[in-house]
Amino acid sequence: MSDTQAGEGGNSKVRRFMFVNRKAPYGTIYALEALEVVLIGAAFDQDVSLVFVDDGVYQLKKGQQTKDIGQKNFSPTYRALGDYDIEKLYVERESLQARGLAPDDLLVPVRVLGSAELGVLMEEQDVVLSF
């Protein structure tokens, strides 16, 4: 981990931020509020990536319909992430398989990685925020 970088204050430092999404999109607010952090973070010109593991893979599932539970379907926002220059989306292979999902079931193009590969990627981050 590169802790010390030259420069103090401002946004001169570019750090690697990884957002780890672990929860289903509805049932708890974690997915929605994580997305709100990601969108704010995009304005800081950092090196941002998103990871979807466990039930978090459901956040990217196509065809979400939330009318009957009285909540907003925020899943279209994931498709807009590219507009914020957030293009590194990783999904854990084991989590997809355990839930009978394939990349075609997802709203956006993702890179599917095994948990060991994801572990390597996490090791390379400066900041890991899990929700």
Next chain:
Amino acid sequence: MKFGILVNEGPYQHQASDSAYQFAVAALAKGHEIYRVFFYNDGVNNANKLTEPPQDDRNITRQWSALAAAHNLDMVVCVAAGLRRGIKAEILAPGFNISGLGQLIQAGIEADRLVVFGD
């Protein structure tokens, strides 16, 4: 080392806030710096000064306030998460301030380590 701390759960229901507090106390005792404590998700409820646990229990909100006063801690409550849950300026305990999510990202940039306490 310069730590940022993120607290994502409210008091009592989860241990996250207790653990974050104990981590902060231990880090300060070892001479480390706390760059900021950011309260998000239900973590914003830690800032509620109306909190009134039974007398023989710890008062988590008051613990945070006292720590902030003793060490001049920067404790930030997310405005958006706070508004959702009715956490507004008028019920903030001493030492807590309301600000935006940018303060969390800033903590990630400026701190050597950002430690997340959640579910």
